[in-house]
Amino acid sequence: MRHLTDPTDLTRKETDDIVALALDIIANRQKYSEVCKGKKLATLFYEPSTRTRLSFTSAMMELGGNVLGFSDANSSSVSKGETVEDTVRVVGNFVDIIAMRHHIEGAPLDASLVSLVPIINAGDGAHAHPTQTLTDLLTITRELGHLDNLTIGFCGDLLYGRTVHSLIKAMSRYEGTKFVLIAPDELRLPDYIKHDVCEKNGIEYREVSSLEDVIGELDILYMTRVQQERFADKAEYERVKDCYILDTEKMALAKEKMAVLHPLPRVNEIAKAVDADPRAAYFRQVGNGKFVRMALMYTLLKWAEEGAAPLENHKAVEVEGLTCPNRKCICNNENVEPKFHITDSGVYRCLYCDTKVK
Ligand code: CP
Numbered sequence: 001m002r003h004l005t006d007p008t009d010l011t012r013k014e015t016d017d018i019v020a021l022a023l024d025i026i027a028n029r030q031k032y033s034e035v036c037k038g039k040k041l042a043t044l045f046y047e048p049s050t051r052t053r054l055s056f057t058s059a060m061m062e063l064g065g066n067v068l069g070f071s072d073a074n075s076s077s078v079s080k081g082e083t084v085e086d087t088v089r090v091v092g093n094f095v096d097i098i099a100m101r102h103h104i105e106g107a108p109l110d111a112s113l114v115s116l117v118p119i120i121n122a123g124d125g126a127h128a129h130p131t132q133t134l135t136d137l138l139t140i141t142r143e144l145g146h147l148d149n150l151t152i153g154f155c156g157d158l159l160y161g162r163t164v165h166s167l168i169k170a171m172s173r174y175e176g177t178k179f180v181l182i183a184p185d186e187l188r189l190p191d192y193i194k195h196d197v198c199e200k201n202g203i204e205y206r207e208v209s210s211l212e213d214v215i216g217e218l219d220i221l222y223m224t225r226v227q228q229e230r231f232a233d234k235a236e237y238e239r240v241k242d243c244y245i246l247d248t249e250k251m252a253l254a255k256e257k258m259a260v261l262h263p264l265p266r267v268n269e270i271a272k273a274v275d276a277d278p279r280a281a282y283f284r285q286v287g288n289g290k291f292v293r294m295a296l297m298y299t300l301l302k303w304a305e306e307g308a309a310p311l312e313n314h315k316a317v318e319v320e321g322l323t324c325p326n327r328k329c330i331c332n333n334e335n336v337e338p339k340f341h342i343t344d345s346g347v348y349r350c351l352y353c354d355t356k357v358k
Contacts (some may be wrong), residue, residue, distance in 0.1 A: 001310065002303040003112040004296065005121040005128045007170040008313045015170065016301075019138050021295035022288070029062070035298055036063035040095040043069035044087065045122070046078065046102040051264060052122045052131065056099045059293040068095065083334045085114045092116035096304070097297055099131075100124075103229075106330040106352025109314065114295035118300040125328050126160040126230050127353050132263050133166040134296060135289040141221060142288065143259040143281050155211055155244050156224035156269055158189040160231075163263040164224060165193055172201040179205035180214050184243045186236065187226070190352050196343050211244050215254045221246070223269050223282075224248070224260040247271040252332055254279065261285055314351060317342050322357050324350040 003009060010018065039240065041060040045053050049071070057067045070076045078087060084102070088111040091098060100108045101122040108121035123129040138251040140147055152171060154164050158181055166188070171177045179198065181189050188207060198205045208214055215221065217241050223246055231237040246260065251274055262270060262282040274280050316339040324331050324338050330352050339351035348358040 001112075001115070001118060002300055002308050003115070003119040003310065004130050004300065005109045005112050005119065005124075006129050006313070006323050007133050007166050009130070009311060011311070014175045015134070015137065015173075018134060018292065018295045018299055019141055021299065022134075022138050022292040024142070025291050025294050032063060032294065032298070034064035036060060036301060037063035039063070039065040039097070039301060041065060041067045041069075041297065042091045042095040042098045043067060043071070043122075044073075044091065044098060044100045045069065045071045046100075046104075046107070047123070048074040049055065049101055049122070051289060052099075052101060055286070055289040056120075056122065056131075056293050056297075059290045059297060060154065062290070063294055063298060065096075077148045084111050084330065085334070085336070087111075088115045088119065093150045097301055104330050104333050105326060105328050106350070109352050110334070112335050118304055120300070123162055125353070126162050126165075126227065128166045129162040129263070131167050131289070131293055131296060132163045133170045134292040135285060136163070136167050136222075136261060136263075137170060137280055138288045138292045139261060139285040140259065142284070144219060144257070147171070147174045149220045150174070151178040151180065151217055152220040152222060153180040153182055153211075153214060153218040154189075154222045154224070155246075156223070157187045157226040158183040160227040161224040164189070164222065167222065168193055169197050172197050172203050175204055179203060180218065181205060181207045182209070182211050182244065184209060184240055185206070186240055187243070191258075192349065192356060196248070198346075198348075200344060211246070212250055212253060215250055215258075218254065218258055221254065221258060221260045222223065223260060223266070225262075225265065225267050225269060236287060244269055245271060246274055248273050248277070251277055251279065314341070316340060316351050317348075319348065322348060324353065324355055324357060326353050326355040329353040329355065
């Protein structure tokens, strides 16, 4: 069974095919209006969402299918203590595909290990958000016409920003990609992504703290919200929350063809005046989310019917006595056996949340 819990659950070619399918759906909406007739999607959202949940819902409706689910886990038997594994085992009897958002990292991967139907990670804690990545790839394609040879500046909360982590993984597979990581010291990109993704793939990157100094070299500026809900120390959040504000003065320093992306919601990090700039692509980006989720669900349901085998990118190694140090990981929150994978550089990481354990 094929699932999407991480961008690497799709090969580069499969990713490109889904983006191409989304473009065909945009050009030929009627052709796809019944391709999922009789199919049902469950949206299991344990954490708030506007764009992701509603775009999944709208996407399945546009494919001719139906949708059920919850947007507040407290209204389900989760409030009685039902685990993620038991919940998806149950829900898999009622639907053909599940989109899950969870504040616990690794919950969608745990779900995929027991599920009867394809699981799509709709965002797990600070870890990953692969359908936002597909949205971002489609947006870059539509805005700039290509995914190769781009310099992408990620700005803001690179520590907790799951959309950043997933897009870096995906963009590292394209020729000529360069990253400029713009963040205060407290919100730098996690080491595992710098080492296991950027360095492993030979991607040029540098860490800076000034947006003004680098904006002129960027093809894409990917702004992010400082993720208040992930901070244990609220005083720390208050200190960094307005670390970057994109305004018209900074936009004046950017290339004429630069595109500004943001997964949204925004708080203060982009001034409203920037919305009128043709380079502000973030509201067009939201619309792309529906089309790429249509392409993804259509593809995963087709693969399920064909009995397609998964990639071998979540292979656990036999190792005793290790524990995951991430208190937000599924294996520290539910009765889930810890599992680990080992990187090319010999580092043990949690299979569910990628946290370094040894
Ligand atoms: N981009 C995104 O994930 O938005 P929501 O949290 O509203 O789903």
